[in-house]
Amino acid sequence: MTEPLLSIRDLVTEFATPDGVVHAVDGVSYDVYPGETLGVVGESGSGKSVTVMSILGLIPQPPGRVANGEVLLEGRDLLTLSEREMRLVRGKEIAMIFQDPMTSLNPVLTVGDQLSEAIVTHDADIGEDAARERVVGLLELVGVPNADDRFDQYPHEYSGGMRQRAMIAMAIANQPKVLIADEPTTALDVTIQAQVLEVLQKAQDETNAGTILITHDLGVIAEMADRVVVMYGGRVVESGTAEEIFHSPKHPYTLGLLSSLTRPNVDLERLEPIPGQPPSLINLPSGCSFHPRCHLGQGRAVCRSEVPPLLELGVGRRSACHFHEEMSQEVARVEQETGAHFDGEL
Amino acid sequence: MLTYALRRFLISIPIIILATFLIFGAISLSGDPLQDLRQQPNITAEQIDRVRELRGLDEPFPVQYWRWIQQIPTSGFGEYLLSPRPIWPDLQRVLLNTLQLVLPAEIIAFIIAVALGVVSAKRQYSVFDYTTTTLSFFGYSMPAFWFALLLQVAVVQIFFITGVRIFPIANLSSANPGTGLAFFLDRVHHLILPIASLAIFSVASYSRYMRASMLEVIHSDYVRTARAKGVSERRITIKHSMRNALIPTITVAALSFGNVVSGAIVIETVFGLDGMGRYFIAQLGRRDPYPIMAWLFVIAVVIVVFNLLADLIYGYLDPRIRYD
Numbered sequence: 001m002t003e004p005l006l007s008i009r010d011l012v013t014e015f016a017t018p019d020g021v022v023h024a025v026d027g028v029s030y031d032v033y034p035g036e037t038l039g040v041v042g043e044s045g046s047g048k049s050v051t052v053m054s055i056l057g058l059i060p061q062p063p064g065r066v067a068n069g070e071v072l073l074e075g076r077d078l079l080t081l082s083e084r085e086m087r088l089v090r091g092k093e094i095a096m097i098f099q100d101p102m103t104s105l106n107p108v109l110t111v112g113d114q115l116s117e118a119i120v121t122h123d124a125d126i127g128e129d130a131a132r133e134r135v136v137g138l139l140e141l142v143g144v145p146n147a148d149d150r151f152d153q154y155p156h157e158y159s160g161g162m163r164q165r166a167m168i169a170m171a172i173a174n175q176p177k178v179l180i181a182d183e184p185t186t187a188l189d190v191t192i193q194a195q196v197l198e199v200l201q202k203a204q205d206e207t208n209a210g211t212i213l214i215t216h217d218l219g220v221i222a223e224m225a226d227r228v229v230v231m232y233g234g235r236v237v238e239s240g241t242a243e244e245i246f247h248s249p250k251h252p253y254t255l256g257l258l259s260s261l262t263r264p265n266v267d268l269e270r271l272e273p274i275p276g277q278p279p280s281l282i283n284l285p286s287g288c289s290f291h292p293r294c295h296l297g298q299g300r301a302v303c304r305s306e307v308p309p310l311l312e313l314g315v316g317r318r319s320a321c322h323f324h325e326e327m328s329q330e331v332a333r334v335e336q337e338t339g340a341h342f343d344g345e346l
Numbered sequence: 347m348l349t350y351a352l353r354r355f356l357i358s359i360p361i362i363i364l365a366t367f368l369i370f371g372a373i374s375l376s377g378d379p380l381q382d383l384r385q386q387p388n389i390t391a392e393q394i395d396r397v398r399e400l401r402g403l404d405e406p407f408p409v410q411y412w413r414w415i416q417q418i419p420t421s422g423f424g425e426y427l428l429s430p431r432p433i434w435p436d437l438q439r440v441l442l443n444t445l446q447l448v449l450p451a452e453i454i455a456f457i458i459a460v461a462l463g464v465v466s467a468k469r470q471y472s473v474f475d476y477t478t479t480t481l482s483f484f485g486y487s488m489p490a491f492w493f494a495l496l497l498q499v500a501v502v503q504i505f506f507i508t509g510v511r512i513f514p515i516a517n518l519s520s521a522n523p524g525t526g527l528a529f530f531l532d533r534v535h536h537l538i539l540p541i542a543s544l545a546i547f548s549v550a551s552y553s554r555y556m557r558a559s560m561l562e563v564i565h566s567d568y569v570r571t572a573r574a575k576g577v578s579e580r581r582i583t584i585k586h587s588m589r590n591a592l593i594p595t596i597t598v599a600a601l602s603f604g605n606v607v608s609g610a611i612v613i614e615t616v617f618g619l620d621g622m623g624r625y626f627i628a629q630l631g632r633r634d635p636y637p638i639m640a641w642l643f644v645i646a647v648v649i650v651v652f653n654l655l656a657d658l659i660y661g662y663l664d665p666r667i668r669y670d
Contacts, residue, residue, distance in 0.1 A: 090573070106571075
């Protein structure tokens with residue numbers, strides 16, 4: 001395999017709260033390769049967003065703090081950069097698309113102005129007309145009709161889907177090496193979601209950026225991702241190619257996610273939800289933080305006493321379960337109970 | 347924007363008309379202006395009746411109201427009750443004097459308040475933030491006249507000790523103010539203490555608004571977006587945060603301008619300035635309804651004008667407002 005574009009190593013991000021220090025991200029490691037889409041899945045509070053915010057140095061400090069780890073962009077550790085050097089990385093080498101397009105654009109500035117700013121910030125000599133021309137081109141690329149007129153409009157004159165297209169255009173304005181999309185479709189209507197994903201795919205093809213796609217929607221992952229990282233309680237619990245994750249999950253949490261929602265190519269007769277609630281990060285369960293909700297563990301002592309290491313099962317295939325060998329029987333059990341076949345098309 | 351401005355302007359006209367009605371109605375209800383004259387031994391009943399007839403005080407309310415309304419544009423609020431002296435020249439003089447005090451005070455206060463609010467919010471919970479917060483509460487709760495008196499006492503003490511008159515403590519001009527630039531500098535010199543006393547309350551209150559709205563804005567998603575684009579903090583503050591944070595602060599400042607004008611009464615009294623406040627108190631003492639009504643009308647117009655100004659600035663800053 002080629003060299004990774006972006007490597008996150010043992011990243012720890014903590015927040016000081018009145019109830020004590022919270023480890024929102026606790027030793028997370030994953031790689032992004034050029035041109036691929038890495039899906040990051042997990043429930044709210046699993047640390048998926050905080051991880052990428054840490055990459056860009058956008059954690060509000062205080063109360064937040066990146067306490068440990070490395071973020072290597074082509075071998076350069078971003079966490080050691082000064083704020084000034086980091087500014088040159090943001091929007092230029094790593095760009096981000098945020099979750100809520102309704103609040104992520106400044107309401108008092110025109111959309112064109114905000115897109116031009118992304119270009120001018122990293123290329124002060126470009127000139128107003130050239131910047132405008134490029135922005136109009138970008139807006140056309142992401143499918144905003146009448147781009148030249150739309151340039152001078154304000155965000156409130158855009159629909160939600162159009163705003164997210166504009167956000168995508170903003171993110172790819174400088175041909176970034178890494179594109180981070182943090183739940184890009186969550187705040188949109190279902191009918192718009194597919195269109196925006198298409199635009200995202202197109203934008204990625206255009207820039208050949210390594211993309212981190214954060215979502216809790218497995219349908220989006222199935223459609224877009226080449227590889228998948230599953231996060232739970234601030235840690236990576238499983239990773240692998242999309243096919244491996246969907247066909248033979250090696251962590252009971254991943255299996256729980258798969259069996260708790262319907263997808264077009266899986267005939268679930270009965271949904272099997274994951275019992276319980278996502279854990280509170282202030283008071284994570286001992287040992288494996290998934291153990292109180294786990295069907296596989298069956299209350300075995302080691303689950304409660306020892307944090308399972310993230311074991312390398314193959315190239316890029318990792319699982320943090322004490323009993324990952326038992327997962328094929330567990331998958332068979334769930335398939336029998338729900339009537340699903342996890343080996344279908346993605 | 348032009349449609350928006352025109353509509354805002356047209357809406358203010360009926361408000362002014364309503365204000366004239368309320369002013370005239372309230373003053374009419376407060377009784378017969380000639381009542382006090384009856385107790386004066388040197389004024390005869392015939393003289394009182396003549397004034398009554400001359401000013402039409404026996405006529406029905408609508409007729410009197412119409413007569414008064416007509417006078418506003420034609421003869422500038424007409425004349426005083428008991429003398430043929432026109433009201434407008436006096437009122438114009440005190441209005442201009444008051445505006446010389448209030449406008450600079452409010453503009454300076456607004457600029458200082460915005461700066462304080464922005465820095466406080468950017469450095470929330472810093473020593474600077476706590477200091478300005480404490481001083482703001484002090485400035486907010488301290489009566490303006492007391493601060494004005496303190497300033498006067500301080501200036502007088504400095505004079506006693508060093509023999510230097512730093513600032514005059516009364517009047518708008520020296521006995522011999524000169525002309526041109528000399529006059530202007532003399533006026534500025536006289537107004538520094540009153541402006542400071544008036545501004546301190548406004549600084550305290552506006553900086554609180556600015557800090558609060560700035561705090562809201564700097565934690566907003568669009569500021570995060572700007573940061574993710576690699577925009578510098580300085581540019582984020584000026585281009586993205588301040589413009590949004592100014593919207594509520596400007597509204598508050600423009601809406602309270604009328605209060606500041608009428609509230610300048612106290613400061614004008616302390617510093618012996620020939621302004622709106624002193625004029626109002628003097629006319630109240632004479633129980634003359636005509637200058638009082640004229641004064642109320644001018645204040646109403648000032649308030650409406652500044653509301654209009656607030657609307658226009660608001661529409662300029664926030665594109666969502668323009669197209670309602």
